[in-house]
Amino acid sequence: MPSSCRSGVCQSCLMRAREGTPPAAAQSGIKDTLRAQGYFLSCRCVPEGDLSVALPEDGAGRFASTITGIRQLSDTVMELRLARPEGFEYRAGQFATLINGQEVARSYSVASVPELDADLEFQIALVPGGAMSGWLANEAAAGTALHVQGPNGHCFYACADREQPLLLAGTGTGLAPLYGIARDALRQGHTGPIHLFHGALREPGLYLHEPLRALASEWEHFHYHACVLNGPAADEVHVGPLDAWLLETLGTLKGFRAYLCGAPEFVKLMQRKVFLAGVSLQEVFVDSFLPAKAP
Ligand SMILES: Cc1cc2nc3c(=O)[nH]c(=O)nc-3n(C[C@H](O)[C@H](O)[C@H](O)COP(=O)(O)OP(=O)(O)OC[C@H]3O[C@@H](n4cnc5c(N)ncnc54)[C@H](O)[C@@H]3O)c2cc1C
Ligand code: FES
Structure with a gap:
């Protein structure tokens, strides 16, 4: 049976009950349509009675x-x-x-x-x-x-207020969802400032540096901030911790919506920091890259 996070997040262990009812805890967080068809997360499933199970069907989950x-x-x-x-x-x-x-x-x-x-x-x-x-x-x-x-997951662009300032911050491949969200926000006509901070250990880790610089020159209200922990780095790249530099650059974050993605430790740290800088909890969206656990 495939599995990854083993903590109810990734849904890679999805199964479906053919007979019997899966416990509510094993159906928490899955789509209503799948829940109605008896789908459940096997890593969260301690059956309370007989359960006859099958793998997900192609075209469903x-x-x-x-x-x-x-x-x-x-x-x-x-x-x-x-x-x-x-x-x-x-x-x-x-x-x-x-x-x-x-x-x-x-x-x-x-x-x-x-x-x-x-x-x-x-x-x-x-x-x-x-x-x-x-x-x-x-x-x-x-x-x-x-x-x-x-x-x-819920980490995607869905702003009712097109003028709301957006903060997108990620380290490493935490950039992947942010790159999609930034392009989606621009496509949908977001007019408020969009600040994308990407952090890497060293400069080669800024793997979309040129495409993001090009996006920033195309859109006046899109700002790309590149940051590495260890230099040397080009003039436009900041050397130092991303969290401190982000707060120094933007000051208060009151009224912002924040998207925080990448390593779980980074996401946890930034959740606390952006909240203390004024972002309300309902305006924080995260994508935490939990590593797989051994079966
Ligand atoms: C919601 C979600 C979204 C994710 N999105 C992305 C994404 O967009 N891009 C992406 O690259 N990853 C992403 N990940 C992480 C991804 O799922 C895998 O955990 C990762 O690719 C490692 O898998 P693997 O099979 O290559 O290594 P594994 O076989 O799982 O791990 C091999 C060894 O490396 C260790 N290890 C695992 N990850 C790391 C790490 N980051 N640094 C150092 N050691 C590590 C493990 O503990 C193990 O000892 C995401 C995870 C989640 C839960
Ligand atoms: S949700 Fe079960 S392994 Fe991730």
């Missing part, structure tokens, strides 16, 4: 897809493109779970925008010894089949 391309964005980040399965309706910034032929399941945030991009696009960090990222780097290629589950 799980879709067959094919890789259309893989390219390096930097030494350690790949762009993966998949054919978008029919019926896979998503918003830029949500996440999907990829399941390969060896039943390895991992979640990735969608960087593409359905109205702008034909394929599903992901930005994936190569993790040493990584079951999924290693497989993608060394074995997968255009034409390889896999399954995609989802989409899930």
Whole structure:
């Protein structure tokens, strides 16, 4: 049975009850339509009675897809493109779970925008010894089949107030959902300032530096702030911790909507900092890249 986070977040362990009722805790957080069909998260399921179960059906929670391309964005980040399965309706910034032929399941945030991009696009960090990222780097290629589950998550652009200032902050491949959200907000005519902060350990980690600079020169109200923890770096790149620099640059964050993505420790730290700087809790949206747990 594929699984990843084992804590009810990624939904890679989705199963469906053919007979019997799954406990409410195992159905928490899944879509109403799937819940009504008896779908549940097996990592949260302690059955309270007999339960006859099956794997998700293609076209319901799980879709067959094919890789259309893989390219390096930097030494350690790949762009993966998949054919978008029919019926896979998503918003830029949500996440999907990829399941390969060896039943390895991992979640990735969608960087593409359905109205702008034909394929599903992901930005994936190569993790040493990584079951999924290693497989993608060394074995997968255009034409390889896999399954995609989802989409899930609430980290996407849905502003009623088009003038609201937006803060998008992420480290590493935490940029993937932010890139999608920024392009989606611009496409939908957002007029308030959009500040995207991307942090990396060193300069090569700023893997979309040029495309983001180009976006900033195209749109006056889109501001790209690049930051590395360790120099040397080009003049326009700040050297130092992202959280301190972000607050120094923007000052108060009252009235902002914040999207925070990437490593769980970064997301947790920033949630506290943006709240203390004035962002209300309902205006904070996060995509925390929880690592997989061993079965
Ligand atoms: C909602 C969600 C969205 C996500 N979106 C993205 C995304 O857009 N892009 C992306 O690159 N990842 C994303 N992730 C993380 C992704 O799901 C995997 O955890 C990651 O790709 C590692 O998987 P793997 O199979 O390659 O490595 P694994 O086989 O899971 O791990 C191999 C070893 O590396 C360790 N490890 C795992 N991750 C890291 C890390 N980041 N740094 C150092 N050591 C590590 C593990 O503990 C293990 O010892 C997301 C996770 C979640 C839950
Ligand atoms: S939700 Fe069950 S493994 Fe992630």
